[in-house]
Amino acid sequence: MQRRNATSKRATVHDVAAAAGVSRGTVSRFLHGGYVSTAARDAIETAITETGYVPNTAARNLVTQRSQAVGFIVLEPQGQLLEDPNIGAIMLGANAVFSAADYQMVNLVVDSARDLARIAKYLMGGFVDGVIIVSARAHDPITRIVTEMALPATFVGHPPDLGRDVPYVGIDNVGSARAITERLAATGRRRIGMIAAALDRDSGADRLLGFQLALGERLDARLVAKVRYYDYVSGMHGMRVLLDREPRIDGVVAASDFVAAGALQVLREAGRVVPEDVGIVGFDDSPWAQRTSPALSTVHQPANELGARAADLVLRQLRGAPFEPGGILLPTPVVWRASA
Structure with a gap:
């Protein structure tokens, strides 16, 4: 393949046509997806490689008013x-x-x-x-x-x-959070809290609502720790808040797997064994869900x-x-x- 150095003139459609032995109109039809014969197509593709031709998308975009x-x-x-x-x-x-x-x-x-x-x-x-x-x-x-x-x-x-x-x-963040909270409650947990993240957007607010709907009259409003982000540090902070408010907490719903991973770290530091002392669930089924020990129960989000x-x-x-x-x-x- 011929190599064009940085100072050489940019190849044009005319150059491709000359190298391929076809008309400029045939090259244009090829470039715009129109019909050309198999022989012409092969010749044009070879000529494009030999000349180093690159379509001028800027010029095309001026005509189409599209940036692609x-x-x-x-x-x-x-x-x-x-x-x-x-x-x-x-x-x-x-x-x-x-x-x-x-x-x-x-x-x-x-x-x-x-x-x-x-x-x-x-x-x-x-x-x-x-x-x-x-x-x-x-x-x-x-x-x-x-x-x-x-x-x-x-x-x-x-x-x-x-x-x-x-x-x-x-x-459906509401329905999904409700489903996993109900599953956690069905394991016999009685003091269930939530690390609720990102409440300034629909996903975070809806996951908190699903948690609240699942617990109904069993909900203890003290056991909702509100944090800003779906991240590891927020999970650590939220878990410390929950342990301070209720040292006997035995169930935690984390607003994301990343948040749950941070919460697990704090539980280990506090000497709490998962799942024997505290059951914890996440949300997303991200790679974090299987990196943790033990692996997280979670909601699969098809990202x-x-x-x-x-x-x-x-x-x-x-x-x-x-x-x-x-x-x-x-x-x-x-x-x-x-x-x-």
């Missing part, structure tokens, strides 16, 4: 983004779908007001054709910006102020599929294809392991 890029917006602190396996799985699921459709996925992290202002300008500049938004809170500025721009968008989760006609993909389905909904909007407005809820079975 979709933003993946995560409204989480950077540390949470790097450590939370669910966000990574959602991202990979979305990227696989966009890649198959020849779209570039651009990752955008909103960790501060400065990030918000910069990303708002980026979106309004037309650098992406649509967006996936993960972890939006109620009254989030990004939601307002995307809505005002009428930018094709899909949310992972459903903030309470999001209109029902806006596409979203999620899970990869959430990303894939969100990407598909964005592409449908971009293509003008029909889709059912409102939300898609994916199944979340309870996975019972040794921790409870």
Whole structure:
């Protein structure tokens, strides 16, 4: 294969046509997916390799008014983004779908007001054709910006102020949290608490509601430790709060597996044996659920599929294809392991 050095002139369609021995129009049809004969196709592909031709996507985008890029917006602190396996799985699921459709996925992290202002300008500049938004809170500025721009968008989760006609993909956090809490209570635990995280977004608030509904009149409001994030440090803090309030606590529902892992560390330090002294359950069925000792009972959240389905909904909007407005809820079975 011929190599073009950095200072050589960029190959053009004319160069490819000359090398392939076909017309410029034939090369153009090939590049745009039109019909060309097998012989012409083989000759053009060989010529592209020999000349080092790279399609000028910038010029194409000026004509089509499309960037062929979709933003993946995560409204989480950077540390949470790097450590939370669910966000990574959602991202990979979305990227696989966009890649198959020849779209570039651009990752955008909103960790501060400065990030918000910069990303708002980026979106309004037309650098992406649509967006996936993960972890939006109620009254989030990004939601307002995307809505005002009428930018094709899909949310992972459903903030309470999001209109029902806006596409979203999620899970039944209330029902899932209720199911695993009831399963934990059925093991005979009598003093059950919860480490409730991320109550400023729908997932955290809904998991707390599911916990409360499961216990009903047995609920002890003192045994709800509210923490800010779905992370290990928050789990440690929440578990210390619960032990201070009720040293005899014998059951814990953690808002995520990552939170549960932190809680398990504190229980070990306190000399409490799991599951004999305290039964503990998580949420997500992330890699953390099987890294802990004992392995966590949890709720399986199909993170990869959430990303894939969100990407598909964005592409449908971009293509003008029909889709059912409102939300898609994916199944979340309870996975019972040794921790409870």
